Amino acid sequence: MRRTILSIFAVSLLVQLAAGAAFATDSRRVVVDQTGTEVSIPEKVERVVITSPWPLPSVYVLFHGSADKLIGMHPASLSAAKYSLLPRIAPEVVEVDSSFIKNGEINVEELLKMRPDVVLYNASNLRNKAIFEKAGIPAVAFSTSVEKFNVMNTLNSWVKLLGEVFQKEDSVKEIVDYGRQTYDAIQSRLAGLAEEDKPRVLILFHYSETQFMTSGSNFYGQYWCDASGAVNVASELRGMTDINMEQVYEWNPDIIYITNFSSFMPEDLYENKALPNHDWSGVKAVREGRVYKFPLGIYRWFPPSGDSPLNLKFLAKHNHPELFEDMDLDKEVRDYYRRFYHMDLSDEEVDRIFHPVREAAGGV
Numbered sequence: 001m002r003r004t005i006l007s008i009f010a011v012s013l014l015v016q017l018a019a020g021a022a023f024a025t026d027s028r029r030v031v032v033d034q035t036g037t038e039v040s041i042p043e044k045v046e047r048v049v050i051t052s053p054w055p056l057p058s059v060y061v062l063f064h065g066s067a068d069k070l071i072g073m074h075p076a077s078l079s080a081a082k083y084s085l086l087p088r089i090a091p092e093v094v095e096v097d098s099s100f101i102k103n104g105e106i107n108v109e110e111l112l113k114m115r116p117d118v119v120l121y122n123a124s125n126l127r128n129k130a131i132f133e134k135a136g137i138p139a140v141a142f143s144t145s146v147e148k149f150n151v152m153n154t155l156n157s158w159v160k161l162l163g164e165v166f167q168k169e170d171s172v173k174e175i176v177d178y179g180r181q182t183y184d185a186i187q188s189r190l191a192g193l194a195e196e197d198k199p200r201v202l203i204l205f206h207y208s209e210t211q212f213m214t215s216g217s218n219f220y221g222q223y224w225c226d227a228s229g230a231v232n233v234a235s236e237l238r239g240m241t242d243i244n245m246e247q248v249y250e251w252n253p254d255i256i257y258i259t260n261f262s263s264f265m266p267e268d269l270y271e272n273k274a275l276p277n278h279d280w281s282g283v284k285a286v287r288e289g290r291v292y293k294f295p296l297g298i299y300r301w302f303p304p305s306g307d308s309p310l311n312l313k314f315l316a317k318h319n320h321p322e323l324f325e326d327m328d329l330d331k332e333v334r335d336y337y338r339r340f341y342h343m344d345l346s347d348e349e350v351d352r353i354f355h356p357v358r359e360a361a362g363g364v
Helices: 002-019 056-064 075-082 091-095 108-113 126-135 151-165 169-190 220-227 245-251 266-270 308-319 329-340 347-354
Strands: 028-032 038-042 048-050 070-073 118-122 139-142 200-207 212-215 240-242 255-258 291-293
Touching: 028 151, 038 118, 038 139, 048 056, 056 070, 056 075, 056 151, 056 169, 075 091, 108 126, 118 126, 126 139, 139 151, 151 169, 151 220, 151 308, 169 220, 169 308, 169 329, 200 220, 200 245, 212 220, 220 308, 255 266, 255 308, 266 291, 308 329, 329 347
Parallel strands: 048 070, 048 118, 118 139, 200 255, 255 291
Antiparallel strands: 028 038, 200 212, 212 240
16 A cells, blocks of 8 residues: 555656646745645745635635636535536636546546646645645645634635735725624624524534434534524534434424535425435424525535625524514625625526525535
């Protein structure tokens, strides 16, 4: 095995030299990533690969206004992009190469052939970090937990780091300010809400024939519940955690949200045809018609993404329809897309955001 690994990197080095890798440029600068590592990158970044986190390409487009310079990304990011509105903003995004990653594994030789100036990757993926270091590829880590799963702060931290990588730090202020203002406005309306008036929410994070998982106390689901005036029924569990139907019956949630990492839709629970031996008919949220699919705009709305401020409004509206009766979600989405993506949405496109297709869960 050791000989095989050495052989791979030897071949990779030859590929790099033969291709005249762009990261061999003399003019360089240092960026400190979210692991605290000092990364030497070219003074001018022209070729970017994003292996993870999966939502980061959507934040990249929010930041740049296009997919310019993005030459590679994960297949799960590409799958979400194809079924999202991202191609309306950046049509070139569906042509971005994802073939260098198969079954979650990076093909180093193929990555080197792409001659990236920099790779952006998930800080928790130490295996990929080792691959990039051994191949001599400048790699900047983006952390999903650096802000303790506070979605809005995580989004802001990613945007700021992109500003440092691309030397466009002046452009991040409006994006960051909007997220903070949205959070403050939601909290203002929720102030004084009694604990017993908060709906008890179950988030189906991964739900398929092989996975049945929710979001515990130290993951994004907890943030979404806290920030939108809800109680996370799984708050005593931690992270992404396995559950079963007996636990669901015991929790008997008022509301269920299904992420776009699952192909199941609310009607699958209403019609009780999601999975054999999973009887949803007696669960309060199903009986009362309060099962919702997370929207999909320029990316899936559960993790941090370019649309995160909109998700906060979506959840607050559904958790407390009486407090947010005057909030027109369609208008909120149209205004946001016009302001930050310079795009006027049609009625059909707004409907697609709130009713994403099953296929958007592909590549997960």
